[in-house]
Amino acid sequence: MANKEKQAENKEKIGIGAWLALIVLILVLSGAFRTAEGPIKVLDFTNLAGSFGQIGDTGANLIGKGGTGAKDGFMAGFNLIPAVMFFCGLLGVFEQLGAFKASDILFRPLLRPLLGIPGKCGIAFISSFTGSDVAAVMTRELYEDGEITDDERTIFVAYQYAGSACINNTITGGAPLVAICPVALGPCIVIMFVCKLIGANIVRLILRAKRGKA
Structure with a gap:
């Protein structure tokens, strides 16, 4: 009875503001406005995070050009810190607006x-x-907030890191291959998405089988 009352209370708190916050957050993270022009480009997280130290058309930045070894890897990781810190603050704002509660119902x-x-x-x-x-x-x-279990985290990680950031990496890293690829960009991304789902569900079945044996 207490659980039902708690669920009803949570549902009552999800108003139009929470749904609007969820829509804005999805747009910001989706990359839909990454190449947009004008003020609307602020609806993309990459544009909000900005860039640092670009030099003309060479695209050189904090990481530099032509680096190898441990130093290059360290600078690549160091370059992610400002964006991650900014994103943690962004998440706190949208969490207070109720975006997470709305996402639970939607997804x-x-x-x-x-x-x-x-x-x-x-x-x-x-x-x-x-x-x-x-x-x-x-x-x-x-996971740290207790919203997902260890098994759910393992399944989700298996999904994420097979073909990581498939849209962004396909458009950027795979751009030289698009011209010679006999398949359009859209079907390539769909195939990667399906394969990611298959891989994650294989892990899901393995975990379920282990629980059954235990």
Whole structure:
């Protein structure tokens, strides 16, 4: 009875503001406005995070050009810190606006049958298409807050890091291959998405089989 009252209370708190916050957050993380022009480009997380030290058309930045070895890897990781810190602050704002509660309702019918994870993973699920670092931060916070179990975290991580950030990496890293690829960009991304789902569900079956033996 207490659980039903608590669920009813949570549902009452989800108003139009929470749904609007969820829509804005999904747009910000989806990458839909990454190449937009004008003020609307602020609806993209990459544009909000900004860039640092670019030099003309060479694209050189804090990481530099032509680096190898441990130093290059350290600078690449160091370059992610400002964006991750900014994203943690952004998450705090949208959490207070009720975006996470709305995402639980919206994504529960999708994520529970597809991956066996709760709807609260929905925002991380969307962000994983364009950035693995942001999705990783969200997944860790969901686990530490007790929103997902260890098995659910394992399944979700298996989904995320196979073909990590498939949309962003396909468009950027795979751009030279697009011209010679006999298949359009859209079907390539769909194939990667399906394979990610298959891989995550294989892990899901393995974990279920282990629980059965235990």
